[in-house]
Amino acid sequence: MPQPTQKLRLSALIALVVGSMIGGGIFSLPQNMAERADAGAVMIGWAITAVGMLTLAFVFQTLANRKPELNAGVYAYAKAGFGDYMGFSSAWGYWMSAWLGNVGYFVLLFSTLGYFFPVFGQGNTPIAIACASVLLWSVHFLVMRGIKEAAFINQLTTVAKIVPLIMFIVIAAVAFKVDIFTRDFWGRSNPNFGSVMDQVRNMMLVTVFVFIGIEGASVYSARAQKRSDVGRATVIGFLGVLALLVMVNVLSLGIMSQPELATLQNPSLAAVLEHIVGHWGALLISVGLAISLLGALLSWALLCAEILFATARDKTMPAFLTRENANHVPVNALWLTNAMIQIFLLITLFSESTYTSLIYLASSMILVPYLWSAAYAVLLSGRGETYENASAQRTKDLLIGGIALCYAVWLLYAGGMKYVLLSALLYAPGVILFARAKHEQGKPLFTHFEKGIFTCVITGAGLAAYGLYSGLLSL
Secondary structure (H helix, E strand, O other): OOOHHHOEOHHHHHHHHHHHHOOOHHHHHHHHHHOOOOHHHHHHHHHHHHHHHHHHHHHHHHHHHHOOOOOOOHHHHHHHHHOHHHHHHHHHHHHHHHHHHHHHHHHHHHHHHOOOOHHHOOOOOHHHHHHHHHHHHHHHHHHOOOHHHHHHHHHHHHHHHHHHHHHHHHHHHHHOOHHHHHOOOOOOOOOOOOOHHHHHHHOHHHHHHHHOOOOHHHHOHHHEOOOHHHHHHHHHHHHHHHHHHHHHHHHHOOOOOHHHHHOOOOOHHHHHHHHHHOHHHHHHHHHHHHHHHHHHHHHHHHHHHHHHHHHHHOOOOOHHHHOEOOOOOEHHHHHHHHHHHHHHHHHOOOOOOOHHHHHHHHHHHHHHHHHHHHHHHHHHHHHOOOOOOOHHHHHHHHHHHHHHHHHHHHHHHHHOHHHHHHHHHHHHHHHHHHHHHHHHHOOOOOOHHHHHHHHHHHHHHHHHHHHHHHOOOOO
16 A cells, blocks of 8 residues: 555645646647537537536535545446446546557657647657657656656746636737637538537537546545545535636637638647637647656556556556555556557557547547546446435435436437547447456356447447448447
8 A cells, every 4th residue: 555655635636637628628628529519509518518527526526525445437327336347447548548658648749849830740759749648658657757846846846837727818818809600600601510409519628628537536536635625626626627728729710710720730738729829829738748648647647557456456457557656656557558558559550640630539549437437426326325324415415426328329329430449440349358357256247238339339339340340440
């Protein structure tokens, strides 16, 4: 177990939540949203997202307080409520989502540098991948120095990345033009948009990606100085990031028209500020993005390693992932994570994978862990477990959990069948580690219920593989 010197205070937990959520997504938000929806649908989409993600934040807060013995959040809740394979799948999906997001961050970082240095191109040229690899292993060895030390550096980068965003919001608020914002408010003139609800549905995976990390404090619950700080950090971090995201998105729609925003190169926020103040605006946002991505890469390196370590310590993943170094850093989990990132960085040299396709895939992988966490909150309050003599609170938590569960199901629908199948293709290989863990304990691989679930996963993976081979599906 970690030593007392490794315990994280409320400020560090908030920084982990905010640092995890504010990565590259907010800096590409104007283009990502304008490509899929106009102002009216964007407002509706943010309203749905605010309610859905707030209920998820409350779910993580409630579960952290009512089930303090369950550490590592999304994994532990799925296992406690629905069995070993569901717990493993949540941990596996969360882990894959995290490092796929990091691959996307590397591509975006060097795509941003490509604005000033053409040799980096769109972030997937040979020199860009070589530099990204150097940065990857630099972060790796920084994290190896210790969780607490890395968390402190993350706090500094979290503060530094917020400053240019606040500057953008102030400048954009002054330059905001109502006539631009209300022009074609419902996107009726764009034949590719469809109905307002089609626009809302199409923007959902973008909103999921910018909020991935909301569970960051719960993943680190075992290392929190006070257990109550986990829930507080989750809600405080969420509300702060929500305010930044909505203001950045909405104000951009009053600076440039939707068609103009939709054609911008990412990070599109740099082009929006450049449109207002000139070239120094693009430089400011680019520097802010670089700091933001470095902080996010650090946050997610911590979270990736921690989720594998916690799952292995609970014997749901193989025992080799429990190994820590003298600084109490789960070294094997960290090596495995960064090796996968390195492999996928090399793959981007030979594929058409872009930042957008990577974040969509990362978003789809996180949906299952969110779904099982919400389902466990409903199960807990429905049974009345931990709610003795607290019927009013039980009813409230049941309602919040129900809304969060409906939102998680809606996200699966909004993401579309393509990403459900691609997710199944990525979930299927995880059974190798699950089987090894079960073998180490001398236990049967699946229960009857889990066999049915795994059959569905394998079927989806087979369909996805055929779709990729035949060209019906693509990344």
